[in-house]
Amino acid sequence: MWNAIVNVMTKMFDALHNLIIALGVPKHAEGVSYVLAIILFTAIIRLLILPLNIKSTKSNAKMQEIQPEMKKLQAKYANDPQKLQLETSKLMKENNVSMFGGCLPALLPLPILFALYGVFRNITATPGADTSFLFIPDIFAYPKGIGFVSIILAILAALSTYIPSLLLSKSMPQQEGGMNMSTMNIVMSGMMGFMSLQFQPILIIYWITGGIIQLIQTYFLNYLPAVKKKKIEEEKAAQAKIQKAKKSTPKTKKR
Template identity: 40%
Template sequence: MSQLNQLFIWIFEQLKSVVELFVADPGNQWGITIVFFTILFNILMLPVNLSQMKTMRKQQALQPEVAKLQAKYKNDPQKMQEMQMKLYKENNVSMFGGCLPLLITYPIFIAMFSVFRQLAADGKLTGMRFTPLIPDLSANNNIILAALSVGTMLLSTYITTMRTKTADNPAAASANKMQYMMAVLFGWITYTSNSALGLYWITGNLFRMIQGLILNAVEKKKEEQVIK
């Protein structure tokens, strides 16, 4: 087992030892521990997510200039790309800044797959019931969790990008399409993996939905103040 897996399992065990002080049922102990871990991880990810949204806003603001470059260098794609990169650099915008959360979130998801599989193999999750939706945290083929995984991921994507004009922002539109395809893939992974992984992913999606709603409200309030 990799050192990263050992680290995550150690963190889970420490969190569970705290949860045990307040919760008696073993299944609820593990379920709440997974939820707490997911929330803590997403709180740590907040700076990265804020940076992503800032990058998307800047890309949207520069889109008229990008459109001009596309028209000017429509017969020279290499030159157009060069000038677009120069435009972004001059305005301190990263072309790949919007992908950074994906580069962190998805590898952690894969790590969680191994962690929960190990916990199940050790018998720690076997027979652990958490809410009526999850009769066994170690069991797979939970169709309800798979559906919730897809639904919450799509809603999270929509809320996060609802203030970005994807019709005028090819980069954002492309990222959104990838998210929709990934939602289906992650739904399948959730279905074929143990329920603990599904609980982790759905909790993370719900957190990102709430985060997106709050950030959108803050952005809207700032825009209203500018107009006034």
């Protein structure tokens, strides 16, 4: 099953690489052509899972809306875990909320990363071809020790993991346990940076590209709507405060 997935992705990637060559990128400049192919490949994958991201955003928004009801249930059935689980599931079903709906889009890039590991392991550069890209001498070379290139790529991989997660957390209301989420983001980013020290540069380029696309999606799907919603709520609160002040102001009697 895994080999079949790798084979399909290999054919897909080869087709994209051939397309890049057909568009005019010199065939001997394999570093550039393969990087362009991986950027195009990542964009296609992210486009395919965009509906899941939109669904995840809606699910997370609904989850935030029912938090007060969930807290009431937690207080009401504090001594009855089985009843609490039953009522919580019922509440989520009534509001069309999935516990795992928000996690799937975030987890999907990882198996794709490991499948690409198998894809690139089988790719051999054309003898004499230029496989460099920017400051990377060879995009297919496995790291030999921890050098300048490895450190820079590890930092970029960690940042491309952390920044979208940070933006997502800022778009969500502050709740108890928020620090745990922040810590989890840091740990996940650190793990990705550490793992990238063992990966081929082209794999890390895939991850960084995906992180940039995820950052853009998070900004428009999560952060921007959250900012607009917060602004509307603040305006309503300000209007309510003005109305309350007007009502509480004593009227002067006419003589």
